[in-house]
Amino acid sequence: MPSTNQVTLNAPLDMHLHLRDGEMLENIASSSARTFSGAIIMPNLVPPVSSKEEVIAYKARIKEAIGAEDFTPYMTLFFKPTYDKAFLSSVRDEITAIKLYPAGITTNSEGGVSGFNVEELRPALEAMAELDIPLCVHGETNGFVMDREAEFVSIYEKLAGAFPKLKIIMEHITTKASVAALDRFENLYATITIHHLLITLDDVAGGMLKPHLFCKPIAKRPEDRDALLKVALAAHPKVMFGSDSAPHPKHAKEACGCAAGVFTAPVALQLLTELFEEHNAPLDKLQAFVSGNAQKIYSITPLSKQVVLEKKPFKIPSDYNGVVPMYADEKIAYSIKEVING
Numbered sequence: 001m002p003s004t005n006q007v008t009l010n011a012p013l014d015m016h017l018h019l020r021d022g023e024m025l026e027n028i029a030s031s032s033a034r035t036f037s038g039a040i041i042m043p044n045l046v047p048p049v050s051s052k053e054e055v056i057a058y059k060a061r062i063k064e065a066i067g068a069e070d071f072t073p074y075m076t077l078f079f080k081p082t083y084d085k086a087f088l089s090s091v092r093d094e095i096t097a098i099k100l101y102p103a104g105i106t107t108n109s110e111g112g113v114s115g116f117n118v119e120e121l122r123p124a125l126e127a128m129a130e131l132d133i134p135l136c137v138h139g140e141t142n143g144f145v146m147d148r149e150a151e152f153v154s155i156y157e158k159l160a161g162a163f164p165k166l167k168i169i170m171e172h173i174t175t176k177a178s179v180a181a182l183d184r185f186e187n188l189y190a191t192i193t194i195h196h197l198l199i200t201l202d203d204v205a206g207g208m209l210k211p212h213l214f215c216k217p218i219a220k221r222p223e224d225r226d227a228l229l230k231v232a233l234a235a236h237p238k239v240m241f242g243s244d245s246a247p248h249p250k251h252a253k254e255a256c257g258c259a260a261g262v263f264t265a266p267v268a269l270q271l272l273t274e275l276f277e278e279h280n281a282p283l284d285k286l287q288a289f290v291s292g293n294a295q296k297i298y299s300i301t302p303l304s305k306q307v308v309l310e311k312k313p314f315k316i317p318s319d320y321n322g323v324v325p326m327y328a329d330e331k332i333a334y335s336i337k338e339v340i341n342g
């Protein structure tokens with residue numbers, strides 16, 4: 001993308017978002033609802049969203065929190081191997097995907113899957129494939145922290161091979177091993193965050209420790225980031241933007257025992273635009289990465305919304321209602337000029 005004064009993005013989509021609940025939901029919902037047409041909403045509440053009633057009630061609370069903004073919350077359930085075809089058929093119209101967490105791997109994932117026994121998972125995953133419900137996966141083992149995602153690739157391969165009709169989304173990929181897996185299986189897709197396109201482990205822990213850049217999966221090596229950049233900047237048709245924006249109160253991040261998660265929702269589009277410009281990537285690739293690819297992969301038609309960004313320095317606030325965003329207090333190149341709904 002050549003240097004430009006103004007960029008317009010159509011119907012940006014965030015294909016992996018934590019909106020939380022209660023006061024946090026009320027405080028941060030507008031950060032996404034203002035500039036995105038919709039987002040895939042993660043189900044890792046306490047307790048996790050795992051029944052039809054819970055999905056419907058959570059969606060209603062989200063709608064209430066976003067008020068008049070044009071924004072679609074694409075709802076998900078927290079995967080359980082006990083889901084059967086009757087249950088999944090009954091909930092099909094309320095959800096866009098189901099999110100699988102390995103047990104205990106990240107925030108509020110204690111009730112997740114352990115062992116990854118194909119036969120144990122078969123009834124639920126075959127029913128999902130038949131009902132065309134994508135499976136979103138947090139792909140990490142409980143091995144050494146830098147190797148967790150690469151070790152999980154063999155589990156992705158096992159699942160992709162055993163359930164060829166199931167759409168599997170490798171969420172927030174951070175390694176060149178995951179990027180390489182995309183082209184080996186027709187039914188594997190991926191989301192990529194803005195923070196994993198910008199930082200490596202060096203930015204988190206190479207100097208003074210930066211708690212607001214600490215997340216799961218942890219940022220990796222320069223060659224991993226390069227592999228992510230290559231597919232994101234080219235808008236490889238199997239990758240899409242998913243922020244994994246994961247707000248925690250400031251006291252939970254600036255603590256002995258820092259919660260994992262980077263809060264990027266209010267600055268994601270500005271940072272993405274700057275990144276694509278810096279790398280001279282064409283605007284149509286940015287548009288595909290932030291919306292077009294996701295529309296095709298998920299077969300969704302988002303609400304229309306045009307986000308106009310202008311090349312004007314923006315100083316990121318130090319916090320949004322008590323939540324510290326990525327790059328707080330720093331200046332970035334693009335600002336949101338206006339948002340045209342409808």
Ligand code: DOR
Pocket residue numbers: 018044106107138214215216217246247260261262
């Ligand atoms: O850093 C993370 N934070 N990674 C996740 O997978 C979950 C998320 C959260 O919910 O806080």
Ligand code: ZN
Pocket residue numbers: 016018042244246
């Ligand atoms: Zn997440």
